[in-house]
Amino acid sequence: MQTVHDAPALRAAIRGWRGNGQTVGFVPTMGNLHVGHQSLIKLARARADRVVASVFVNPTQFAPGEDFERYPRTLVPDQAALTDEGCDLLFAPDVATMYPFGAQHSVTLRVPQITEVLEGASRPGHFDGVATVVCKLFNLVQPDLAVFGQKDFQQLKVIERLVRDLSLPIKILAAATLRADDGLALSSRNQYLSADERAQAPLVHDTLLKMRELLHKGHAWPVIEQVSSSRLRRAGFVPDYAVIRRAGDLSAPAEGEREGLVGLIAARLGSTRLIDNLRLD
Ligand code: PAF
Numbered sequence: 001m002q003t004v005h006d007a008p009a010l011r012a013a014i015r016g017w018r019g020n021g022q023t024v025g026f027v028p029t030m031g032n033l034h035v036g037h038q039s040l041i042k043l044a045r046a047r048a049d050r051v052v053a054s055v056f057v058n059p060t061q062f063a064p065g066e067d068f069e070r071y072p073r074t075l076v077p078d079q080a081a082l083t084d085e086g087c088d089l090l091f092a093p094d095v096a097t098m099y100p101f102g103a104q105h106s107v108t109l110r111v112p113q114i115t116e117v118l119e120g121a122s123r124p125g126h127f128d129g130v131a132t133v134v135c136k137l138f139n140l141v142q143p144d145l146a147v148f149g150q151k152d153f154q155q156l157k158v159i160e161r162l163v164r165d166l167s168l169p170i171k172i173l174a175a176a177t178l179r180a181d182d183g184l185a186l187s188s189r190n191q192y193l194s195a196d197e198r199a200q201a202p203l204v205h206d207t208l209l210k211m212r213e214l215l216h217k218g219h220a221w222p223v224i225e226q227v228s229s230s231r232l233r234r235a236g237f238v239p240d241y242a243v244i245r246r247a248g249d250l251s252a253p254a255e256g257e258r259e260g261l262v263g264l265i266a267a268r269l270g271s272t273r274l275i276d277n278l279r280l281d
Contacts, residue, residue: 004089053087056093067189144170145171183206184202208263247260259281
């Protein structure tokens with residue numbers, strides 16, 4: 001696998017493949033790859049002739065005080081993991097390459113409505129940073145398809161809207177969330193958890209399962225939301241939200257609505273913020 005750090009080298013490699021009529025699949029990441037990321041590469045590998053991954057810890061999607069500085073940067077093991085998965089090309093730019101006028105002075109994309117709730121409400125500006133960097137990466141790579149994990153469900157919806165609204169000729173594929181045996185969704189941030197917190201963390205997934213059970217038993221969704229938040233709080237979590245929403249646009253369901261719903265949780269455990277979601281149908 002080749003690693004490139006700038007746009008001309010990236011474009012040169014991809015131009016060769018395009019010239020041979022090959023399709024390109026793209027997996028954007030912030031690195032510190034785990035088996036969840038590897039499953040995204042596998043999906044791209046299965047659907048495209050060539051696979052490009054990017055590793056870039058994007059400063060514009062972190063608010064002041066978030067974990068931008070301590071976010072794990074592990075390029076060498078990431079290269080090994082990508083090579084093992086048969087990734088063809090890694091794009092690992094620095095901040096100046098992605099933001100030639102500086103991260104603070106970049107053209108910024110805003111996807112309205114869907115970014116204003118849940119993660120967008122808890123982390124103002126986060127999705128502007130995600131939309132901006134993903135659009136920049138799409139412009140650089142110009143893939144036929146791109147793969148995103150369902151674990152970041154709202155992010156996936158934001159990218160789907162971005163692509164549709166800007167008429168980008170890129171197919172977005174959603175990869176299922178990978179979990180540890182105890183149900184905890186795999187995430188680079190899990191390594192921030194202490195041993196005690198790690199033992200508590202599966203309660204997030206367990207609460208999503210409980211949400212689904214209660215919904216199927218006919219309980220009203222606002223009641224389920226309250227029960228879920230209380231359950232997390234009693235176990236020492238500080239929930240940002242534990243909600244049931246329409247999977248299509250994350251709006252609140254009508255009374256008695258049961259189809260096409262998703263449960264979404266974001267909760268702090270110590271200094272770690274965990275997010276997860278589950279389709280409830
Ligand atoms: O999901 C992530 O790792 C990031 O938000 C992404 C899509 C790579 C943009 O920086």
